[in-house]
Amino acid sequence: MDYPHGQAPGAPIRSGIPEHGRIPKYYAVKAQVSLLVDELGEGGMLPPERDLAVRYEVSRETVRQALRELLLEGRLARQGRGTVVAGPKLEQPLSLASYTEGVRRQGRTPGRHLIGLEQFPCPEALAAETGVARGEPVWHLERVLLADDDRVGLESTYVSVARVPDLAEKFDPDSSFYAYLHDRLGIAFGDADERIETVLATPREALLIGTPPALPMLLIHRISRDTDGRPLERVRTLFRGDRFSFTTHLSGRG
Numbered sequence: 001m002d003y004p005h006g007q008a009p010g011a012p013i014r015s016g017i018p019e020h021g022r023i024p025k026y027y028a029v030k031a032q033v034s035l036l037v038d039e040l041g042e043g044g045m046l047p048p049e050r051d052l053a054v055r056y057e058v059s060r061e062t063v064r065q066a067l068r069e070l071l072l073e074g075r076l077a078r079q080g081r082g083t084v085v086a087g088p089k090l091e092q093p094l095s096l097a098s099y100t101e102g103v104r105r106q107g108r109t110p111g112r113h114l115i116g117l118e119q120f121p122c123p124e125a126l127a128a129e130t131g132v133a134r135g136e137p138v139w140h141l142e143r144v145l146l147a148d149d150d151r152v153g154l155e156s157t158y159v160s161v162a163r164v165p166d167l168a169e170k171f172d173p174d175s176s177f178y179a180y181l182h183d184r185l186g187i188a189f190g191d192a193d194e195r196i197e198t199v200l201a202t203p204r205e206a207l208l209i210g211t212p213p214a215l216p217m218l219l220i221h222r223i224s225r226d227t228d229g230r231p232l233e234r235v236r237t238l239f240r241g242d243r244f245s246f247t248t249h250l251s252g253r254g
Helices: 025-040 049-056 060-072 099-104 124-130 177-185 203-209
Strands: 076-079 082-085 090-093 110-121 137-147 150-160 189-200 216-226 231-240 244-247
Touching: 025 049, 025 060, 049 060, 060 076, 110 150, 124 150, 124 231, 150 203, 177 189, 203 231
Parallel strands: 090 244
Antiparallel strands: 076 082, 110 137, 137 150, 150 231, 189 216, 216 231
């Protein structure tokens, strides 16, 4: 099959240009800057806004709007007072594999920064999702997700204190929680339910992740069970929309 204008599969049809051919000026500039981004390659420094405005014969505000969209899409990144070409997005599998495994598969170094680990009486809304009776203690583990020391997400994990009583003493918060459960406690994950939605970070979340509040985030809710079908954990994870994409394998069998 021939794709319009030689575009690759997965690209916007007709490069996003309506059939009537009229496009906003900023979008035309965005298309030109996208070509420049491809030429510069990862880490390449983009010319200043004023130079781009002269090159494309538009106002600096038009250039600024084009760059804003490319920043939100993760094609560009701020570096000091300049703008550089960003690297490819991290592909996180939608599976029971941990964040650590997903990042390592792409040659990046995963890490986590502990924000807090506390226990509190389980509220009614959380009881069914964690298999804990109302009022019994649950852990809340909150960590910033890192990839090559870059902050890329924020993760909150809720789990029964009875199932992991020594979490505060024996768990390294920079390591994989899944590996701790499996290797130290002999607990294996059986299955999970996940829901994904697009949200904006709260001011607190944006501060912890180090992003503008207007940056779209991918929010994943996960409820995991062990191999016996018992609820194990409830996780809320925010991923930067400009740095992540998600993959899964679908099968027609069964």
